[in-house]
Amino acid sequence: MLDVRRLHMLKTVAARGSIAAAAQSLALSAGAVSQQLSALRRDAGVDLLRPDGRTVALTEAGRVLLEHAERILAAVQEAESALAAVKGTVGATVTLAALPSTVDRRPLTVARIVAPALTALGSHHPQLTVTCHVTDQAQLRELTLGTVDMVLGQWYHHLPDATPRGIEVYPLLDDPLIVVTAADRADERPVALRDLAAHSLAVPPPTTDCGQAILHACHQAGFTPTTRYVTADIAAQLTLARAGLATALVPRTAIDPATPGIRTAPIEDRPILRLPFAATRHTETANPTTTAVIAALRTAARQGRAMHLPAD
Structure with missing residues (x-):
């Protein structure tokens, strides 16, 4: 099963353009982000990123997964808001x-x-x-x-x-x-x-x-x-x-x-x-x-x- 946190990392890397920039944004080490993305690649069974000069870019599979990741992350946000509304605090x-x-x-x-x-x-x-x-x-x-x-x-x-x-x-x-x-x-x-x-x-x-x-x-x-x-x-x-x-x-x-x-x-x-x-x-x-x-x-x-x- 795909890990939501790893999907968020993929989205951040795609937006920032590099693993190092994404790691800084997430307050993590570049090594930790790389490890999580490698685990996501194993879960997906296909390469999600490719080198692009000094940056990285999404592969075709990466773009497809990112489209779904954005909907998944939005659903998680919606669930959190719905629970907060039920608690009313x-x-x-x-x-x-x-x-x-x-x-x-x-x-x-x-x-x-x-x-x-x-x-x-x-x-x-x-x-x-x-x-x-x-x-x-x-x-x-x-x-x-x-x-x-x-x-x-x-x-x-x-x-x-x-x-x-x-x-x-x-x-x-x-x-x-x-x-x-x-x-x-x-x-x-x-x-x-x-x-x-x-x-x-x-x-x-x-x-x-x-x-x-x-x-x-x-x-x-x-x-x-x-x-x-x-x-x-x-x-x-x-x-x-x-x-x-x-x-x-x-x-x-x-x-x-x-x-x-x-x-x-x-x-x-x-x-x-x-x-x-x-x-x-x-x-x-x-x-x-x-x-x-x-x-x-x-x-x-x-x-x-x-x-x-x-x-x-």
């Missing part, structure tokens, strides 16, 4: 990965969403331990591999949806980018995106989701932005705006509109929406632990948003 552990967006050298996502959510969870579910990894590798693929239980990420509505199959996404809030200038350079009236064609902008690199979304929105508005300053550091963008050197486009929840020396204004015609989300592996039966964590993240995100809305 929040579990003991969750591993969460979050992107390290920062402002004023503080982890923005951690300060505004994760920390308040964990505080609330600690009060309502003291038996639950949440391990949080703040990492650039907070990718949805990590969910499919089982490296983490949940990802706190972000998506921009100008970009195509790239959610992998089998992943459930839970939107936390809409967080539009706002126009930030020096306090003496503009008023707080809404700005048409096309008006920014005459501005020197401080924006994230085009290799980032935010940078891509800004470029795409500007192109849709009929112009190519003048990006004189390129930085993903929100604090640096605000410094440049405060000095009158550039106009910044910054998520609304990232700053306090009352910050001295700057003025903020919404984009009225072509809003650029940052959409923070929590994501988990999809199951037909809701897992009480997942439900509790998502509810805490959603509450924290919305409370954080309310704190950073301009006063009427």
Whole structure:
């Protein structure tokens, strides 16, 4: 009979491209992974992997087995969720990965969403331990591999949806980018995106989701932005705006509109929406632990948003 743990190793090796990378991901030695894959090969009675330069690739049999392995592993996940639902109690552990967006050298996502959510969870579910990894590798693929239980990420509505199959996404809030200038350079009236064609902008690199979304929105508005300053550091963008050197486009929840020396204004015609989300592996039966964590993240995100809305 095929071993579920070995099927998971095969899936991880296929995704990572090498036994060494898979071993690092699984917190095992390369020798241990090789031994388990050799045992899986004996169980299957056919080669599942072949050398491919410095990496390995699936054989035809390996591809067939991987297709079935993904369904088997999803069924195991579904069974675990169904049992948890029957028990009706929040579990003991969750591993969460979050992107390290920062402002004023503080982890923005951690300060505004994760920390308040964990505080609330600690009060309502003291038996639950949440391990949080703040990492650039907070990718949805990590969910499919089982490296983490949940990802706190972000998506921009100008970009195509790239959610992998089998992943459930839970939107936390809409967080539009706002126009930030020096306090003496503009008023707080809404700005048409096309008006920014005459501005020197401080924006994230085009290799980032935010940078891509800004470029795409500007192109849709009929112009190519003048990006004189390129930085993903929100604090640096605000410094440049405060000095009158550039106009910044910054998520609304990232700053306090009352910050001295700057003025903020919404984009009225072509809003650029940052959409923070929590994501988990999809199951037909809701897992009480997942439900509790998502509810805490959603509450924290919305409370954080309310704190950073301009006063009427």
